[in-house]
Amino acid sequence: MPTKPHFDDLETRSATERAADLAKALPQQIARAQGLSGYGDSLKEVDAAQITSVEALADLPVLRKSELGKAQAGQAPFGGFTTKPVYEFSHVFQSPGPIYEPSSNDPDWWRMGRFLHAAGIGAGDIVHNCFGYHLTPAGMIFESGARAVGATVLPAGTGQTELQVTAARDVGSTAYAGTPDYLKVILEKADAMGVDLKITKAAVGGGALFPSLRAYYEERGITCLQSYATADLGNIAYESPAMEGLIVDEQIIVEIVTPGTGIPVAPGEVGEVVVTTLNPDYPLIRFATGDLSAVLEGESPCGRTNKRIKGWMGRADQTTKIKGMFVRPEQVAALVAQHAEIEKARVIASREGEADVMTVQIETANGDEARYAQSVADLLKLKGKVELVSPGSLPRDGLVIEDQRSYD
Template identity: 75%
Template sequence: MTQYFDDLEARNPEERAEAISRALPAQIAAAQALPGYGETLREIDAAAITTIADLAQLPVLRKSDLGRAQGNAAPFGGLTTRPAHGFSHIFQSPGPIYEPGGTDHDWWRMGRFLHACGIGKGDIVQNCFGYHLTPAGMIFENGARAVGAAVLPAGTGQTELQARAAHDVGVTAYAGTPDYLKVILDKADELGLPLKITRAAVGGGALFPSLRSEYGERGIACLQCYATADLGNIAYESPAQEGMIVDEGVIVEIVTPGTGNPVAPGEVGEVVVTTLNPDYPLIRFATGDLSAVMEGESPCGRTNTRIKGWMGRADQTTKIKGMFVRPEQVAALVAGHAGIARARVIASREGEADVMTVKIETDAENGDAFADAVAETLKLKGRIEVVAKGSLPNDGKVIEDQRTYE
């Protein structure tokens, strides 16, 4: 029998709809009172927005809107109900975009996912998400605290030390990007260090079936979640591994990309999320990610809506090695270096790892001269391939994702 994180996961549709009818008007009213929303919500009757369908009346909030708002009212753009000093943490993501963070019980709602992974009291989680400026490390640490697990705050890099720590400490669970666990496991094998990891909670990149299968052969049950720095956990896998179950603290819509218009059930569209977090009431926040609603309920007994998981980007923004690379960053690379005529970022896979290749149209013969500019502007190191001027396709793309997700 399924042991739920809380009773909310097994509510019947009527109970959940009733809860939403109470929560939505209050959340929208709270957002209306914030200066960051300006006039966008002023004419809305918050009391009349009581269903998910009613949300279609409201405008969509995009990442670019956050950037503009924060430029006018740092650091959070007047979109939080607490002042900056009222939060436990302040994070910076590429853009830069600033996000608040709390240490209240399960503030990011990641405990629900870790519980579904079977992680709890008695576990030691090796948290390999980044702790520097960006919030992923603290998001998962907060979730581990919610389920009573201890944390080894490993962050990224230093693989040999990571493998030794996992062995010495007796780590039982991993949290991080899908492919980095394999790097640690292979290094531990190389060093002759037996590990006790039996569960993995991953995010920040695609979990390919071949990689999940390899972990399974090593005795590691690996599940993935869908989360963002702004929203926290949005949806997560259960052991049933049939789609992703929408978290109880958010409302998810699937809309036609670039609009706020809901698509027909089952159609692929852009994921738009309204969070019920009273500290940071994001209303109809467009993630830029593509997904679709699945019919029915999960065999695990959790009753909330399921989505098919991450199915690509509604724009060219692409996640590589757990970090977003955006078209505006590629434009900045070209604008900031006189020797670059045009550039194109290629995301591919080698084995089970992401690879970023940056093709640069230039008269230069050696791409090494651009390595520092690429790393600084794109926030990732990658291969640099020099190509002749005029040779890149004239198709409007500056980021091309060649990875497949089957």
């Protein structure tokens, strides 16, 4: 069991201390990335010594997962984005795409120990790990975290629910790791078998933890906390016992940007999660996750002082087919960039009769509707209605393209 409230002193740093540490670590990470073939010339002109803050990162290009896939196709398996050759890593994993990810046996390489500690898991616990071990890295991500906090692991995976119950009973599993809903499947099977399990803690991820499901576990004496992690980045953010948002991990930097761009949104607005890692083996710089979230103001009541995000709020890729043509968020961003007086734009797809209609709402104090209509046709490759709206009137919900058509 954890004997101290926090995993390490990094979690309770002051804003000044955290900024000072970042000012030292970030230029070193940018310099590592500049030496990697995967980045090509994208960081060539960057003065790494000047990238000392989150704000300074905003001038660098965004790296998308599709670019990783293209690079890996030409330079297998990691596309020139790692600082070590493949044979110096302990594992190679494959995600859909396919995208290949490295792994190392270095202590807590995925940084999941911080989350498991927050979930109350530690020495003396036996973790029933139901994340997959086959090709994808989720099982190993949580196993490395369990090792970091001194817990024992039962590598259970999924399926064969009756055997899961039997193993959990015989081994004495006290904690669960896996998707939020699969623990309920195990518990219901245990009930049907007349077996009492000792699981009192759950560390979940890879899906939505609905309030009703958390309440179900709580009624059964199980405290369930969630994390937000990806195969490329490892742990991004995690829930503490305060259950107020997700606290950003100490070895990454999170930005929230307008989808389709690298431009940070205003505090509290919904946007795409972009992550920069401080992992020296795999320096991903401004890696776009494709997920939507927003910054939660203030600090967690649990005493951890890092930035918080509201959790997963949908996908940022809002590419939508209108009149048989795809309209993409980056096209909308290009429209905004072409006219300095435009503050924000939103494309709405609707139907009139049996025909698609595209309406482009443009936030501007003053402008020429006809000129914007021509820009819409040029950049979005479609003609549409243009509506001028007052600055600040469009929702700050992360949507750049809103599809109002019913598919029922």
